[in-house]
Amino acid sequence: MNDSFADKMNDRDVAHDVRVLGGFIQIWCDGSHEDLERSRVDTRGAVLGVYGRKIPRLCPDCEAHLAYGEMRRAYCPKDPKPFCAHCDTHCYRPEEREWHRQMMRYSGPKSWRKGYAIDGIKHALEARKYRKMAARLPAKRGTS
Ligand code: SF4
Ligand SMILES: [Zn+2]
Structure with a gap:
């Protein structure tokens, strides 16, 4: 186990985001891979107890x-930290970024009824803020 990783998981915000x-x-896997064999995850975060008793049950x-x-x-x-979707220095590998983007697109709207209403609202508000910022960019260039 990487001690530094364990230290990071002691940060409340980091642990919250990981949960x-x-x-x-979990929402994505429930909806997409119900027919696959799934089991409680054994990730580093899970081993450290980040998920408490709500350890995700996922396909491999x-x-x-x-x-x-x-x-x-x-x-x-x-x-x-911004939401990863709006990060200007995205650190995910391209294929991972695409996978997470698709997963979030599926799970985001469903998360509201699955115990993540506050996170869903935060996500929707931030997405709206970034959409507005993006919409203003060409206009700024045009007026300068
Ligand atoms: S994509 Fe950006 S916000 Fe997300 S983990 Fe990487 S650096 Fe942080
Ligand atoms: Zn799955």
Whole structure:
């Protein structure tokens, strides 16, 4: 076990984000891989008890994506951290970024009814803020 990773998981915000990620991937796996063999994950975060009693039950592929996301979150250099979808220095491998983007697109709207209403609202508000910022960019260039 990497001690530094364990230290990171002692941070409340990091642990919260990892739990939310696990919950969102659970929603995706429930909806997409119900027919696959699934079991409680054995990721570094799970071994450290980050998920408490709500340890995700995932297929092996989703578990690997969760393990990757745990590491990215643990070593995120951004402070304050934006949602990864709006990060200007995205640190995910391209294929992981695409996988997480699709997963979030599926799980985000469903998360509201699955115990993640506050996180869903935060996500929706931040997405709206970034959409507005993006919409203003061409206008600024045009007026300068
Ligand atoms: S994508 Fe950006 S916000 Fe997300 S973990 Fe990587 S550096 Fe941090
Ligand atoms: Zn799965």
